[in-house]
Amino acid sequence: MKKVYYLKTCSTCIRILKELNLSSEFILQDIKNEEITVEQLEQMKALSGSYESLFSKRSKLYKEMDLKNQKLEERDYKHYILEHYTFLSRPVIIVNDSIFIGNSKKTIEAVKGFIDS
Template structure:
């Protein structure tokens, strides 16, 4: 997968991390609201994360809005939800040299910064 930064433009955390990373111009910026993650990208990310569930953002408002917290979701459900709506994917995601750094934890952001140096 190409070097890409997947984020949500309206997310302050994504904007902050994008600034911290000081991404080279060679990176593609992908705003998930305008350019949702493709099935091919999702497959790559699942392979990196270990499961679709690991890519799933339980903090998304739609998670409770659709009463998903009350359901026993399976891997295929997570995949469908991730492809269905952009807010369900954990963000931001930095893909650099075919390694994905997923989420906004300090540990992940530090690893992403280290990879870019």
């Protein structure tokens, strides 16, 4: 499976998608218009190892809800990601059994290297 979870209103996600120039084999899911299902999130967790690795601590809601001062556990991260799309670190790119999370330069370079190989 080749899939990208992204936000079409996020300029960073759009820039990354243009930069990667992905083939038509990739399924793009705008997480604002098509919510992440429990099954999809569980698949991402299986590939990444934890819900925390998928969770964005840079989300506005993270600060607004004062979550940084709470002790969050795996079930909390899962709950918040399913509750509101902004808690997913974006983009999440899945290529078969590999997952790439976030928009760091290192992550995007890793995606490029993986796709080109």
